Amino acid sequence: MSASYDVIVLGSGPGGYVAAIRCAQLGLKTAIVERENLGGICLNWGCIPTKALLRSAEIKHYMDHAASYGLKVAGTIEADLAAVVARSRGVAKQLNQGVTHLMKKNKIAVHMGEGTLTGPTSLTVKGEKGEEKLTAKHVIVATGARARDLPFAPADGKRIWTYRTAMTPPEMPKKLLVIGSGAIGIEFASFYNDMGAEVTVVEMLDRIVPVEDKDVSTFLEKALTKQGMTIMTGAGVEDLKATATGVKAKIKDKTGKVSEQDFSHCIVAIGIVPNTENIGLEKLVEMDRGFIQIDPYGRTKSKGLWAIGDCTPGPWLAHKASHEGVTAAEAIAKELGNKEVHPHPLDRNNIPGCTYCHPQIASVGMTEAKAKEAGYQVKVGNFPFIGNGKAIALGEAEGFIKTVFDAKTGELLGAHMIGAEVTELIQGYVVGKQLETTEAELMQAVFPHPTLSEMMHESVLSAYGRALHI
Incomplete structure (x- = not known):
């Protein structure tokens, strides 16, 4: 089976599905290719379900401090982790269904399967309909990124987790090690701390949330320490081994002293790896550490091939991806003769960052x-x-x-x-x-x-x- 479009979007995360909708609004015949779930990582396994988890933790935090508001709570407050996770997954499912509706509403063809570029404006899709050959006047790559593993201790989903397992944990951690203090690491540290785990955060740089203003980092460290967390900055995990009952970590502190500590579980949050391998990009684009290099409108070096979102240079944020998706869609429409659109290049200085810890x-x-x-x-x-x-x-x-x-x-x-x-x-x-x-x-x-x-x-x-x- 083969089909031809004005625009094909490879990946349906917050960059991809928004780009597809804007293309359709501009009258372009549009298709989207997705190998897993419409809405991508953000909607299904990232931004949205984590906020649902954090909301549950926030409610528990307020219940734990009800007396501060002149309220009495009878009995002890207990977190039902399975119910908290079920609520989070329900939120993700609802929004996934919403994206499916938006695709139908905007008459966007959805091809479920693994997409591989065969040229700047052509690809094959292997999925539920067998192998399909698709062509377009323009293709937007929006394949996103995945969590980076520790080279000496890859995540096993049992004791060593990435964000994916941390959102659907097999059990409640008793003593949790979080490696990395960016937004993802700190949000999960905050969630599990509020849920009752004993949390230690290890950050290689000299302060937590290192991209933020120094005053913010200092304030947050004091606040999290007051909440009971152990914060280790200027520190590194030199070895990490999962056992049947937990995790053994060798941690080098800022003085150079190495100690071996035991934890029940570990979350690795040390950055991301772009999903740009094995999809036919090698000869079509320029890359830097796997990230596709683009101009301010999303163009790559190959005519007709565009890229947006987490597979391109940062910041790696959902709202940045969505904005890039709209910009690329409008730039494509302009190239195809639409004189009513006036795309503006993205100004990275105006992109806000948010971390939903407490x-x-x-x-x-x-x-x-x-x-x-x-x-x-x-x-x-x-x-x-x-x-x-x-x-x-x-x-x-x-x-x-x-x-x-x-x-x-x-x-x-x-x-x-x-x-x-x-x-x-x-x-x-x-x-x-x-x-x-x-x-x-x-x-x-x-x-x-x-x-x-x-x-x-x-x-x-x-x-x-x-x-x-x-």
């Missing part, structure tokens, strides 16, 4: 250190949650909001937050950066009261010595 972290733009390294003279504002009425009323008075401005022009260079609901608040600064705002517009904006968002205003005021409530 407390939450969110940021956009440059850290204070990066801004100074780039040669800016900066004005920095900082406002604590303890100065905000809504935060105190919520019982969430730990955290702060930090803003970084160019001292010469007032341009907003970056914003960094830690505390309750900051993953929702950050979008205000994202919009501000996209609109190239300065401190003047932010100062003049009226923020509703009482809200957490007032801290954003106060942080801006603080950068210019005008904060009202500290």
